Amino acid sequence: MNALIAWLDHRTGIKGLMHEALYERIPGGARWRYVWGSTLVFTFTVQMISGIFLWSAYSPNATGAWESVYYIQNQMTMGWMVRGIHHFAAQAMVVLMALHLMQVVIDGAYKAPREVNFWLGLVLMQIVLGFSLTGYLLPWDQKGYYATRVATEIAGATPVIGAEVQKLAVGGEQYGHHTLTRFFALHTGVLPAALVGFLALHIYVFRRHGITVPDPNRAPTTTFWPDQVLKDAVACLAVLVTVMVLAFQFGAELSAPANAAEAYSAARPEWYYLFLFRFLKFEAVEHFGLAFGAIYVPGLLMTILVLMPFIAKVKGGHKFNVAFLFLIAFGAIGLTVLAMNEDKHNPSHQAAVKEALADGERLVELADAYGIPEGGANVLARNDPKLQGPRIFAKTCAACHRYDGHDGRGSPILVKDSTGKESPADPTGTDLGKYGTREWSRAVITDYDTLFAPLRNAEWHKELVAKPDSDGLNLDKSEMADWVKENRETLLKPENAEDLNALVEFLTSQADRPGETYDAKLVERGAKIFEEGTLTSGSLSVSCTGCHASIPAPTPETKLFFDSKVEPNGYPTLAGYGSDAWLKHFIANPGHGLHYGAKNQMPAYGGQFSPHQFNMLVRWMVGDYYKPKKEHGE
Amino acid sequence: MSHELAPAHDLAEPPRRSFLVRASAALIGAIVGIAPLIPGIPFLLDPVLRKKKRPTEQPVRGKDGFLKVTTVDSLPADGSPQQFAVVDDLQDAWNFIPNQEIGTVWLRKVKDAEGKEAVQCLSTVCPHLGCSVDYKSADKQFFCPCHTSAFDLDGKKLNAIPPRGMDSLEVDTQNGEILVRFKKFRGGTPNKEQVG
CATH class of the missing domain: 1.20.810.10 (Cytochrome Bc1 Complex; Chain C)
Structure with a gap:
């Protein structure tokens, strides 16, 4: 060695x-x-x-x-x-x-x-x-x-x-x-x-x-x-x-x-540039233009750094240099903390960060499942209902509706009052976060007023209430609301719990959602109650078919209930309610005789979406998109 | 100030330090020196370490890996070979691209042992070093332009350059359609060894 x-x-x-x-x-x-x-x-x-x-x-x-x-x-x-x-x-x-x-x-x-x-x-x-x-x-x-x-x-x-x-x-x-x-x-x-x-x-x-x-x-x-x-x-x-x-x-x-x-x-820039980012946002800085804040000021600070060896030759120069550096350090830390703190208390930013991370994770899920097409991962993103649906909802539907309280993408919808203070805006349409679920069906038949209460915030509804004689979707005069008032107590009787479950199951099963299973026995029992209105203890004041059209049993050719022939009778049809086909038909022409007819207040969106957008929105709403195996059954 | 710091080798003898200090300095130094390499080596070895062969959940195309190539009718009756592209879904690292031409095969009509009409399929990849084998109709021979490997119509080697004959692939004919189980083999070995 x-x-x-x-x-x-x-x-x-x-x-x-x-x-x-x-x-x-x-x-x-x-x-x-x-x-x-x-x-x-x-x-x-x-x-x-x-x-x-x-x-x-x-x-x-x-x-x-x-x-x-x-x-x-x-x-x-x-x-x-x-x-x-x-x-x-x-x-x-x-x-x-x-x-x-x-x-x-x-x-x-x-x-x-x-x-x-x-x-x-x-x-x-x-x-x-x-x-x-x-x-x-x-x-x-x-x-x-x-x-x-x-x-x-x-x-x-x-x-x-x-x-x-x-x-x-x-x-x-x-x-x-x-x-x-x-x-x-x-x-x-x-x-x-x-x-x-x-x-x-x-x-x-x-x-x-x-x-x-x-x-x-x-x-x-x-x-x-x-x-x-x-x-x-x-x-x-x-x-x-x-x-x-x-x-x-x-x-x-x-x-x-x-x-x-x-x-x-x-x-946002990487965290160690946040101080500069925040500095540029000061109105006083913005006032002098981008070059001032982003080039001249940092340039001046750098120049002082470069000159430090010469400054040190002057009496007290070294002390100045140290003080200067600490000043910059504290300034930068202060601005960083300020920027982080502002972001932390900014719900829109928080929602955007959360969404960005979720989007990234979603793309990884899709890439793992399908591989990435030649056009890149954005092709996967463009064709994923789970990514595109919320965006379309936020842009279009969230003007009136909400989705679990937010705009579909996780951001709250805010209004500013005269003092400039922000507060959540009143929705004027239903919250569709639970649409097509058992929870939704249950709310429709036992808690209609609460579910549809947001409609009362709408100008058109206020006008209807002011002029009670005019025709329209006036919740105060709603037959459905009255029906729920009459039957709520009966439906909620403990003896009727299973009947209520059956009716809910039947109504929910109309959506026939991908990946969802419905209890066939309950559905059958629910269908009978829907027709006849007879419960274990007592009966409904009017059965569902007293107003709504009967729902024909689906044939093998028409797996979707809605494809079977249902005659419009002036009451919303519940055949295929919440399904892909029903939703598309409804969103395209909510004033159709099969839906709200003359009482309708929702704009028809048939011409506003491209077929692709329409597909993405509806498929998202009905949960028709790729779900990783580990999440199944959740 | 720098005059205080004479060059290091001017010191008569470096100060002696306890064994513990030297050992821990060397040990910790070695750890921080080597640690960054540790995750990188398996990363580089990914192609041989990888357990999951298919990175996606996309199904394997074709029943048992048999892919439709052409129809029996499209082959010349005289038994001369013809080249066809094999179309499969291509998995290339992150990309999944359906319906890509992933390789070619030589197909020709032959008679099997019982004298019945059958289809012979040979890989176009030369068993020597992986060039693409051509067909010379004048000589009725397969011929590789890279290193002059030559094979007869059945794929048997005609000179000493290739280590083995051309690689045959499994063929199935159904309703007049020819299906091929497309595989890749190592070059340069006397035995046919499948890759992947």
Whole structure:
């Protein structure tokens, strides 16, 4: 072994090199405050390693980027872990960089003769920020896509050459294949090369001047190996463990694939840019234009950083520098906390974040089940009722209706009063969240008033109430409401519990929803009650068929009840109630004789939807979409 | 300030440190040095480690993997071979693309052992190194343009270049339709070994 080392040393001088590397003198002893630089080198190494692994599976193009990241994350062996490490180590790097900068300034390590190394460090900082900016886009999900659009818009605000800068960054006028290939080349080629080069210079110059020791007499002089190495290694281990825990606990998220046609209201930059994001939102800042807030102010702060070594030469300059840095740090932390706090108390933002995550998870479910078509994951998204239905509902139906209290997508619908205070808007249509379920059927026959109460908020209903003689869907004069008042008590008698269940089962079974099973015995019993109105204890004042048309038993050809011939008789038909076909017929022409006839108040939406949209909406409402196996029976 | 910090090798002897400090520095250093590689190696080895062959729930196409290729009538009566594309659903990493041409086969009419009409199916992939085998009608031979492997009409090798004859594939004929069980085999081995 010694002979081998001697042979190698003779040819390479390795012994001297190792000695140089390991036995750097550290006056005053090894200290924890010196570890930041080493942790940064370590984290960068982790990024290089995990980045090259990811590179082996990533595809930079607009219909393959999200898809390949999905594949890495969900299908490949340990892919989630490799990506998780890369994701969180990137964030760790920004934090460590901030700590390193603070320590350098506090210890005065930026002062002569170390100015050049300080500037090299600032260059490295820009490179690291460049890494995070370019890396954020690469998964090509909604989050990265919209954040990058904002970032390139900011680049577009550069004075004079803004438009060209933006075009160069984007790779044209449109975000797409070339945005990805260019960002990818920066992220995996240009920036790593620049970082390695500047890091080598940074370390070389650092070694030339040696460590900055605030207090050389604190302890006996030691060497880098093993004392400082131990401390550095422990610090690196702490970073590694933190990154691993985050990767295990949370994992790197992947929101829905980038889609220019799909607004992303949860758009926020990565958390360490939140302070800048919040800063730009101040009216006073906005007043001076985007370039002021996004370019001039950060540019000025950076300039002061660059000038710090000169400022330190002035009396009290060092104190100013430290104070300045703390001011920026507290300012940034304050703005970050402010931004997070505002988001936390913004229900629309919360709903948008929740939806973005759910969309991402849904796409993963669909990709796992079907694989991804050539056109990319957005093709899956466009054809999924569970994703598209709520969007159509929110845009169209939620003007009057609600879905479990929200707009279908999870956002509350708010109105502003004269003082500008926001409060939930009154719905003027029913809440359709439970539509077509047993709960809904039960409410119709035992709690009609509550179920339809939102209609009372509508102007047309207020007018009807004011003019009781006029015709219309006046809840005060509703035959159905009266029927429920008359029969509620009878239906809710404990002896009739099973009868009520049967009637509910029969009515609900009309929807014949995919994946839903109905108790045939109960349905049969319910059908009899529907016709005859006879209960175990007492009977209904009028049976259902006293008004509503009888429901013919479905034939094998017409599996859907609604397909069988039902004559309009002026009362809503309940044959096939809640089914795909019934809903389509109803939504297209609610004033049809089979539905509300002349009393109808709902606009006809037949011409407003494309056939595809109509399909998506109705299939969502009846639950006709892919459900993963593990969720069946829930 | 830097004059205090003379270059390290000026020290007569590095200070001695306890074994414990050295050992823990080396150990922890090794851990943080190696740890980032640990999840990456299985990641790179994914193609050989992967248990789930199909990443999706899409059903396998064709009964028992037999895929419709053409009709018996479309083959020349004289027994000369003809090339046909095999259409299957393509699973390529994250993509699932239905109805793709995933390969080609040589089909020809033959007589089986009992003298009845049958269909012979040979893979177009050369068993030598995976080029595509052509047919030379003038010589009534299969011929690979890459390394001049040659085979007779039955796929038997005619020179020493290929390690084995052309790979035959299972054929089934139903109602005049030809179904083929399309498979891939390793190249360069004397025995036919299925891939995947």
